[in-house]
Amino acid sequence: MKKSIGPRALIQPNPVLIVGSYDKNDRPNIMAVAWGGICCSKPPCAAVSLRQATHTYGNIQHSRAFTINIPSTSFVKEADYVGIYSGKKENKFENLGLTPVKSEVVNAPYVKEFPVVLECAVLKVVEIGLHTQFIGEIKDIKADENILAENGLPDIAKLRPFIYNSAASEYYALGDLLGQAYTIGRKE
Amino acid sequence: MKKSIGPRALIQPNPVLIVGSYDKNDRPNIMAVAWGGICCSKPPCAAVSLRQATHTYGNIQHSRAFTINIPSTSFVKEADYVGIYSGKKENKFENLGLTPVKSEVVNAPYVKEFPVVLECAVLKVVEIGLHTQFIGEIKDIKADENILAENGLPDIAKLRPFIYNSAASEYYALGDLLGQAYTIGRKE
Numbered sequence: 001m002k003k004s005i006g007p008r009a010l011i012q013p014n015p016v017l018i019v020g021s022y023d024k025n026d027r028p029n030i031m032a033v034a035w036g037g038i039c040c041s042k043p044p045c046a047a048v049s050l051r052q053a054t055h056t057y058g059n060i061q062h063s064r065a066f067t068i069n070i071p072s073t074s075f076v077k078e079a080d081y082v083g084i085y086s087g088k089k090e091n092k093f094e095n096l097g098l099t100p101v102k103s104e105v106v107n108a109p110y111v112k113e114f115p116v117v118l119e120c121a122v123l124k125v126v127e128i129g130l131h132t133q134f135i136g137e138i139k140d141i142k143a144d145e146n147i148l149a150e151n152g153l154p155d156i157a158k159l160r161p162f163i164y165n166s167a168a169s170e171y172y173a174l175g176d177l178l179g180q181a182y183t184i185g186r187k188e
Numbered sequence: 189m190k191k192s193i194g195p196r197a198l199i200q201p202n203p204v205l206i207v208g209s210y211d212k213n214d215r216p217n218i219m220a221v222a223w224g225g226i227c228c229s230k231p232p233c234a235a236v237s238l239r240q241a242t243h244t245y246g247n248i249q250h251s252r253a254f255t256i257n258i259p260s261t262s263f264v265k266e267a268d269y270v271g272i273y274s275g276k277k278e279n280k281f282e283n284l285g286l287t288p289v290k291s292e293v294v295n296a297p298y299v300k301e302f303p304v305v306l307e308c309a310v311l312k313v314v315e316i317g318l319h320t321q322f323i324g325e326i327k328d329i330k331a332d333e334n335i336l337a338e339n340g341l342p343d344i345a346k347l348r349p350f351i352y353n354s355a356a357s358e359y360y361a362l363g364d365l366l367g368q369a370y371t372i373g374r375k376e
Contacts, residue, residue: 002305002330005340009232010329011225011306012258012344013351013362015201035226037199038354039237042318044197047235049227070200076366080373117190118199126314128323130230135316141198142190152193153355156200162366163201163351166226167341169370174201175363178264178350182357185268 013163020067021059028100028109032083044138049131055087065106068118201351208255209247216288216297220271232326237319243275253294256306
């Protein structure tokens with residue numbers, strides 16, 4: 001029997017996306033976003049939803065670009081820090097000992113220490129309500145060579161991304177491989 | 189040293205969202221979506237991106253509503269089936285032995301056997317490229333009582349959602365709890 005729990009913003013799981021941007025004085029900032037993900041294959045696009053009150057919102061409105069950095073599980077405390085404090089008051093790169101690198105393809109910084117970065121140029125801005133969705137065209141992805149699989153793409157078992165559970169404000173690691181998509185569900 | 193892997197639609201991990209809709213003859217269908225997630229807290233909204241070629245795309249354009257069902261790990265084969273075959277040719281509910289239930293709040297069916305469902309009314313349609321993004325306002329969420337935590341929300345450890353890795357077409361289980369958000373990253 002299903003029980004109504006009311007209208008609320010709840011999907012499990014959420015990703016942990018660290019969004020990099022420059023302010024109008026070219027100071028780099030990062031914030032943590034759980035409302036986001038891929039939204040189109042061609043052109044390849046990713047979306048991140050931000051409240052207007054965030055420092056990053058103003059940055060992206062100005063710079064029209066952002067990065068999405070995927071942290072490994074070893075950086076879960078840093079990612080949480082990034083989600084707690086505002087770039088309006090903190091230099092988060094400096095306080096965490098992380099290194100901002102200027103993207104060569106978009107006007108945004110990425111986190112050198114995080115293994116994967118998507119470099120995005122704003123394609124659309126969608127006003128929804130409390131959150132504004134920035135849809136970015138992915139101009140390039142860069143990844144640490146030591147986490148690449150034989151197919152040339154990031155090996156998720158080496159990347160070890162983690163997951164956010166907004167229902168209880170928790171982070172989880174990736175678990176066991178369950179099976180191959182487009183295979184385990186085929187009719188016999 | 190980071191290596192360019194080119195522009196592509198790649199974020200790890202992705203959710204596995206089973207989207208329910210009715211066609212113009214009120215026949216229920218489900219499809220699997222990895223490009224989606226929460227996109228606004230107020231009003232609570234979720235987005236799913238679909239190709240125009242899908243059966244569900246036509247359904248939602250007609251019905252202006254959809255559900256997002258979250259399957260447990262025990263349904264990974266069913267979810268894969270849903271992602272392989274088209275509702276244009278298959279009655280996926282029937283073939284999988286799943287039960288469509290008509291939502292009382294939006295014009296869309298949900299999957300009785302899956303533990304959590306978001307009932308969404310289309311708020312915006314965003315044309316991006318190959319994919320069109322449907323932003324749905326979440327009118328209600330319903331969950332099986334036996335997976336609820338003490339806070340009244342789904343307990344992710346009981347729900348046991350799984351994860352899609354588009355880089356290698358794989359499904360993964362949820363792993364270990366890493367820590368509490370807004371806590372483990374606090375300054376001492």
